[in-house]
Structure formats: C-alpha cells, structure tokens
Amino acid sequence: MRASIGCCLALVCVLVSVPLSAQICEPGVAPTVPTVRFTLHPDGTATDTLTGLTWKRCAQGQLWDGTTCTEGRAWYMMNSWDDAMRGLQRRPVKYAGHDDWRLPTLDELRTLVDLTCRDPATNVEVFPNTPSWNFWTAEPSDWNEAYAWRIDFASGRENADLKLTSSFHIRLVRGTFRPPVEEPRLEFVEVIPEPQQADGIHDVESEALATLQDPQEALQGFPRSSAGSIDWVRALQAGIVSPRTTVEEGGGPMAELDFTIVMAETREMPYVRFPHKAHTQWLDCSNCHPAIFVPQAGANPINMGAILKGEYCGRCHGRVAFSIYECERCHNVMHRDSPERWW
Ligand code: HEC
Ligand code: HEC
Ligand code: HEC
Numbered sequence: 001m002r003a004s005i006g007c008c009l010a011l012v013c014v015l016v017s018v019p020l021s022a023q024i025c026e027p028g029v030a031p032t033v034p035t036v037r038f039t040l041h042p043d044g045t046a047t048d049t050l051t052g053l054t055w056k057r058c059a060q061g062q063l064w065d066g067t068t069c070t071e072g073r074a075w076y077m078m079n080s081w082d083d084a085m086r087g088l089q090r091r092p093v094k095y096a097g098h099d100d101w102r103l104p105t106l107d108e109l110r111t112l113v114d115l116t117c118r119d120p121a122t123n124v125e126v127f128p129n130t131p132s133w134n135f136w137t138a139e140p141s142d143w144n145e146a147y148a149w150r151i152d153f154a155s156g157r158e159n160a161d162l163k164l165t166s167s168f169h170i171r172l173v174r175g176t177f178r179p180p181v182e183e184p185r186l187e188f189v190e191v192i193p194e195p196q197q198a199d200g201i202h203d204v205e206s207e208a209l210a211t212l213q214d215p216q217e218a219l220q221g222f223p224r225s226s227a228g229s230i231d232w233v234r235a236l237q238a239g240i241v242s243p244r245t246t247v248e249e250g251g252g253p254m255a256e257l258d259f260t261i262v263m264a265e266t267r268e269m270p271y272v273r274f275p276h277k278a279h280t281q282w283l284d285c286s287n288c289h290p291a292i293f294v295p296q297a298g299a300n301p302i303n304m305g306a307i308l309k310g311e312y313c314g315r316c317h318g319r320v321a322f323s324i325y326e327c328e329r330c331h332n333v334m335h336r337d338s339p340e341r342w343w
Contacts, residue, residue, distance in 0.1 A: 081163035103138035121156030271333035
C-alpha cells in the first residue's frame, strides 16, 4: 500500500509516496490460505485446488512480470461497481488464453482471505503485492440495491459499499466454484469457556478460568457410578481425593461421624440408608443441622416429592452431589416387599 506522507524540511514541503508494504502475520499460527493449496501457472494465474477456481495473481491494472505483480496501473484501475460490472460485460478481459474472466462472488473472494495476516490479509506468495484496500465482489447487497459487497484486504473484513461512488480494486476469477467444507473461522477471543466449564459450578466470567486445570483432564481415571458420573465416595475411599477443612494448609482433618440411619418409609422401594460417614467426610454438621434436618431420627417429613423440588436430600443431590436418578445409591436396603432387583 502506498500512502502520501507530507514531509516538511526547513520551509520546503514535499509530498512523497512511501510504500507501506510490510505484511503482519500472527506468529506461530498456521496460515488459513497456504501456498500449497494453489497450482501456480507461469502465465500469472493460480488454480486453487480447494475451490477449483482459477485466479489472476495480480489485481486488475497490475502487471505480471513473470515472478511478481508490479504496480502498473493498479491505482488507476479502481472502479465503481457499475463500471467494473459493465466494463467486463462490454469488453471481456482476455488473459492466459481465456475470455471468461469475471468478478468473484462474496463466497469466492472470501476463500482468499487469511485472517492470520493483515496489510494485506491474504497469501502474498500467491497474490504478490496485493493492495491493502477494498476489492469488489459481483454481489449486490440484498437489503439496499445501491450497495454491493466488497472485502477490505487490509483487515479481511466484509462490508457493503455504495456501488456508484466507491472506487475499489478488482481481482478476476474464472471457473466453477466448489465451496470448501466450512471450517471454524479463527476468532480472536481471550477466554473461550469450554462447555464442561459452563457447568453451573465454574464462574465462566472469571479471569482465572483459563489458568484452572481443565475438569475433564483433572477427572480422568476417577471412579464412575453406574450412571457414568464421578463416584466421589469411592474416589475418597481410594485416596484419590482428600477433602480439607480450610482452603489454607493445616486446617486439620474432617470431623467424621460414623453412624447410619435407615429410613423405611419408601413403600416397595428398598429402604434408604443415610450414612453420616459418607457425608461428614466432606461436610460440617452445620451444613445440615439444624437448617435442613432436625437432628433427630424420624423428625423430618422427608419424601421424594420434596427431594425432587430441591428440599432435604435434594438441597445437594442432583446439584453438587450425585443425581436423584441414581436411585439405588440411596435406596439400597432390601426388605420383604422390595423386588429382588428393581433397577
Ligand atoms: C448431609 C447432612 C448431614 C450432616 C452433614 C450431618 N447430619 Fe446428622 N443427620 C442427618 C439426617 C438426614 C439425619 C436423620 C434425620 C431424620 O431421620 O429425620 C441426622 C440425624 C442426626 C442425629 C439424630 C440421630 C438420632 O438417632 O436421632 C444426630 C445426633 C446427628 N445427626 C448429629 C450429627 C453430627 C454431630 C454431625 C456432624 C459431625 C452431623 N449430624 C452431620 C443429616 C446430616
Ligand atoms: C439422595 C437420596 C435418594 C435418592 C437418589 C432417591 N431417593 Fe427415594 N427417598 C429418599 C428418602 C430420604 C425418602 C424418604 C424415606 C423416609 O422418610 O423414610 C425416599 C422415599 C421414596 C419413596 C417413598 C414415597 C415418597 O414419595 O417419598 C419412593 C417411592 C422413592 N423414594 C422412590 C425413589 C426413586 C424411584 C428414585 C430414583 C428415581 C429415588 N427414590 C431416589 C431418598 C432418595
Ligand atoms: C449438604 C449436602 C447434602 C445433603 C443435604 C445430603 N447429602 Fe448425601 N451426599 C452429599 C455428598 C457431598 C456426598 C458425597 C459426594 C457424592 O457422592 O456426590 C453424599 C453422599 C451420599 C451417599 C453415599 C453414596 C455412596 O455411594 O456411598 C448417600 C447414600 C447419600 N448421600 C444419601 C443422602 C440422603 C438419603 C440424604 C437425605 C436424607 C442426603 N444424602 C442429603 C451431600 C449431601
């Protein structure tokens, strides 16, 4: 790209044209429009093996000298959209033995945009000396007939511009377009919350999210329940985890309480075994007593309806502890009326 820079020396002011051609690319990122995709022909055209299209390697008005595109008349070849479209219709461009050169559609021209680079946002080995400026597509805007689509090859951005008064470059193409399989476009986002981190437990807006270990990686090899979720009780028994009383070191061990209460109002379902031990290895007495349960056997009108609504055992189970639908982990005491294997 050339920019006119006013240069004042003593009292003499001169206008000089300075080439600002240094392309900037993301370091360490693979280009999205790699040179290997193209078959380069000696006549200054290139066939894209991905799309089947053949492109002129020079912008209209530039000259192909056998290795690169020289400035030629590039800056004089900027056209309003109507001029470009009508001009090509009236006087078809003859080049490299063909006269069916045309303006690309938006989808076609987009296949040359490499968002890992800017100034220009394309492959300059295949398209040397590409002006970092707008290029027209053949596509009129569908929301305003006075506009047509163009791509700014400085940034790679697409937009619609006034057909009549905007003067842009054109790059010609021929052949039948084979749309490439959609690949995820490169996006410059600081933190992308992984789906497993958007689990209602992690704060997806926290800056620390990116530095925390990926839960899937951290939980590899943990014992699983029959329903496929992590079995924390067995993980603790196996010594894979060891809960602490405080976040800081030296909080001392958990105060375990080893007594079990069997709850028998379960109809034909096996009775419920409530183990204090499996709970007090993680929780303090005050997590349950007295707010959730009066500490007295049989004093709480617990039932499944209330649990499913998030009361009693449902304050934790189905949220931070195993799911309500893993019935057999609570209902595991067989009795006279319970079927042999009911699950
Ligand atoms: C996960 C919740 C939970 C935690 C934590 C918990 N308990 Fe309980 N506790 C219960 C439930 C449920 C019952 C039975 C209530 C019922 O049958 O209605 C119970 C009953 C009791 C009872 C009554 C026993 C009886 O026979 O009447 C005592 C005493 C008790 N807990 C003490 C404790 C102490 C001490 C701790 C801490 C070391 C503790 N609990 C931690 C849920 C909990
Ligand atoms: C987190 C533990 C837990 C899980 C999981 C659980 N239950 Fe229960 N269930 C209970 C408790 C506690 C009671 C009340 C027992 C009492 O008061 O004696 C109960 C009671 C019941 C009752 C008696 C009627 C009623 O509505 O209270 C039925 C039936 C029942 N559960 C079926 C199920 C089924 C089916 C599942 C699986 C879909 C299931 N439960 C999962 C703890 C659980
Ligand atoms: C304050 C939270 C909390 C409440 C309330 C609670 N639990 Fe739990 N429960 C846990 C945690 C945490 C674990 C261990 C981690 C896990 O299994 O997800 C656990 C584990 C268990 C286990 C051990 C399962 C196994 O495989 O050994 C049983 C059984 C159980 N709960 C039943 C109940 C019943 C029945 C109630 C209601 C009477 C209840 N829990 C209320 C948090 C709670």
